[in-house]
Amino acid sequence: MNWLLAAASGSLLVLSFPRFDVSWLAPLALAPLLVALDREASRLRRFLLGYLAGVIFWGGTCYWIHYPLAVHGGMPQVLAWGAVALFSLIKGLHFGVFAWLAAVALASRWALLAVPALWAAIERSHGPLGFAWLALGNAGIDMDLPVRLAPLAGVHGVSFVLALMGTALAMVIRRRPLIQLAPAALLAILYALPRLPAPSEGEYTAVLVQPNISEIADWTDSWTQRQHERLVFLSEHAARAGRPAVLIVWPEVPAPVYYDADARFREMVNGLARRTGAWILLNVVPHTAEGSPMNSALLVSPEGAPAGRYDKMKLVPFGEYVPRPFRFMEKITNEAGDFVPGTRLVVLSAGERRIGAFICYEAVFPELVRRFADAGAELLVNLSNDGWYGRTAARRQHLKIARMRAVENRRWLLRATNDGITAVVDPSGHVRRELPAFAQAAMGVSFSFTGERTLYTRWGDWFVVLCGLAAAAAIVGTQIPRYRG
Numbered sequence: 001m002n003w004l005l006a007a008a009s010g011s012l013l014v015l016s017f018p019r020f021d022v023s024w025l026a027p028l029a030l031a032p033l034l035v036a037l038d039r040e041a042s043r044l045r046r047f048l049l050g051y052l053a054g055v056i057f058w059g060g061t062c063y064w065i066h067y068p069l070a071v072h073g074g075m076p077q078v079l080a081w082g083a084v085a086l087f088s089l090i091k092g093l094h095f096g097v098f099a100w101l102a103a104v105a106l107a108s109r110w111a112l113l114a115v116p117a118l119w120a121a122i123e124r125s126h127g128p129l130g131f132a133w134l135a136l137g138n139a140g141i142d143m144d145l146p147v148r149l150a151p152l153a154g155v156h157g158v159s160f161v162l163a164l165m166g167t168a169l170a171m172v173i174r175r176r177p178l179i180q181l182a183p184a185a186l187l188a189i190l191y192a193l194p195r196l197p198a199p200s201e202g203e204y205t206a207v208l209v210q211p212n213i214s215e216i217a218d219w220t221d222s223w224t225q226r227q228h229e230r231l232v233f234l235s236e237h238a239a240r241a242g243r244p245a246v247l248i249v250w251p252e253v254p255a256p257v258y259y260d261a262d263a264r265f266r267e268m269v270n271g272l273a274r275r276t277g278a279w280i281l282l283n284v285v286p287h288t289a290e291g292s293p294m295n296s297a298l299l300v301s302p303e304g305a306p307a308g309r310y311d312k313m314k315l316v317p318f319g320e321y322v323p324r325p326f327r328f329m330e331k332i333t334n335e336a337g338d339f340v341p342g343t344r345l346v347v348l349s350a351g352e353r354r355i356g357a358f359i360c361y362e363a364v365f366p367e368l369v370r371r372f373a374d375a376g377a378e379l380l381v382n383l384s385n386d387g388w389y390g391r392t393a394a395r396r397q398h399l400k401i402a403r404m405r406a407v408e409n410r411r412w413l414l415r416a417t418n419d420g421i422t423a424v425v426d427p428s429g430h431v432r433r434e435l436p437a438f439a440q441a442a443m444g445v446s447f448s449f450t451g452e453r454t455l456y457t458r459w460g461d462w463f464v465v466l467c468g469l470a471a472a473a474a475i476v477g478t479q480i481p482r483y484r485g
Helices: 002-015 023-028 031-039 043-061 063-072 077-105 111-123 136-140 146-173 178-192 221-239 263-276 360-364 366-374 394-409 455-459 462-484
Strands: 204-210 247-249 279-284 296-300 306-311 348-350 353-359 379-384 413-417 423-425 431-434 441-447
Touching: 002 023, 002 031, 002 043, 023 136, 023 146, 031 043, 031 077, 031 146, 043 063, 043 077, 063 077, 077 111, 077 462, 111 146, 111 178, 111 462, 136 146, 136 394, 146 178, 146 366, 146 394, 146 455, 146 462, 204 221, 204 413, 204 423, 221 263, 221 441, 247 263, 247 413, 263 279, 263 296, 279 353, 279 379, 296 348, 296 353, 306 348, 306 353, 353 360, 353 366, 360 366, 360 379, 360 394, 366 379, 366 394, 366 455, 379 394, 394 413, 394 423, 394 455, 423 441, 431 441
Parallel strands: 204 247, 247 279, 353 379, 379 413
Antiparallel strands: 204 441, 279 296, 296 306, 348 353, 413 423, 423 431
16 A cells, blocks of 8 residues: 555656646645655655655656657667666655655654655755756646745745645644644745736837757758748847837757857848847857857847857756766767856846846756846846657646746746747746747747846745755654654
8 A cells, every 4th residue: 555655646746747737736746655654664665665756756757858869869769768767766766765754754743844844955956966857846836825935935935835735634644633733824824925926018029939940950051041041030020020129039949059150140140130129149059168069048239249148057968968877878969079068157238138048958947047136137038949859748847847937036037949838928927928839930029127036036045945954853853762762
C-alpha cells in the first residue's frame, strides 16, 4: 500500500501540470506520499518511497527530453528514452531526501508547517544542483488566493501553501490531534493579502514576431537570407498595422544569428529600426575574445545602432552544453563547441525606459529574473525557441513558468518564440493574447512600463531561507528527546 501511495503522489503531480494541467490536484498531490511516510518505520524505505514519487514526477513531466535528443540530436530512440530514464533517476533523489526528512518532520507537533517548509527549501535546490523546471507553485498560477503570495515570497511561497494543504489532508487521514492542525488557520491570511492587479489596457504597443522557422532546415546562404527577409517583413507589416510600435521583439531562432559578423544582416536590422522608429530586441550569437559563442539579447535603437547587450547566464542543459554525467550525448545546437555563459546581468536602456531581457530557459530561475526588476527593468521580455521540443507539453510548461515571473515582479512580460507560444502576459500572470503555435505571424500587443518593486523583487528568496531554518529546527527538535533519553 505504501508503494501505491507514493506512486499516486508522483502521478498526481504529473497530472497537475501540462500536458494534463489538472491544477486543482496540486494541493492534494503530496498527501498520499505523506500518509505512506507516516505509516513506514524504515528510514531506507521512506527514502525509496519519496524516490519512487520523484522518478514518476520527473519522468512524467519531462518526458519531452527524448524529443530533442532523438530528433535534433540524432540519438537512437532507445538511447533517448534511456537518457530520460537516467535523468529521472538522478532528479528523483531530491524527492528521496525530502521524504527521508519529511518523515522525521511529521513527528513534530509543528508538522503542518515543518513539512511544507522542508518542501519549499528542497525545491529551491534544483537550480543550483543542475536542473530546475516545474516548481509545485507553478500549478497555482491561476489560483486567486495562493498566487497572491507570489509578489511577497515568490513561486516557492506558493509551493509552500499548496504543500501545506497536502500536509493537512495527510494529517487528517492519519487522525492527528486537532491542535496540530491549528496552523492551517494561517491560510486565512491569504484573504488579507492584496489582490493581483486588475486587467487593464497597456499604454504602449510592441510587435512580437513568430517566424516559424524550421528546426531541421539546411541553413544555406540563400535560405538564411530568405528567413531574415521574412523576419523583417513580418515586423514591418505588423508595426504599421496599428498604433506605432515602440518595440519590436524577435525570438530565439534555430540557427545562430550574427549581427556583428554579418554586415548584410546588420544593415537589414538597422534599416528596419530606422524605418519603423522602434527599438528592436533580437537574439544574436557574439563570440568571446577566445572565439567561444555566447547566446545574447541585443537591443538596437530607432537610429539603427546597437544600444546594449545581455549575454545569457543560465545555459540550457543538452542544448547549449552537456552536463558532465551525460557527455556521451551530442549537443543540439548548430554551434561548434559549448556555449559559454555571460558573467554579469545587464538591464537594457531604451531611451528613458529599461528592459530586462532573459533568454529561453532563464525563465525557470525566479532568483535571476527578479534581479532584472530589482536593477530597474520596467518590462520583462523572454526570447525563446521552444521548437526543439516539437508538439510536446514542454511549450505549455515553459509558458506557465514564465507567467509566474510576471506575477512575482508585477511586470508586463512579452514573450517572443520561434514557433510558439508567443504571448503577452500582464502583471497578474494572465495571458492577454497569444499566437497559435506553428504559425508564421506577428502581432501588435499593448503593455505598460512599471517601476514598482515587490517585496520578492527587493528581497528575493527570504521566505525560502526562513523555510530552511524552520524545517531544520523542527527536525532537530524531534531528535533532542531521543538523544537525551
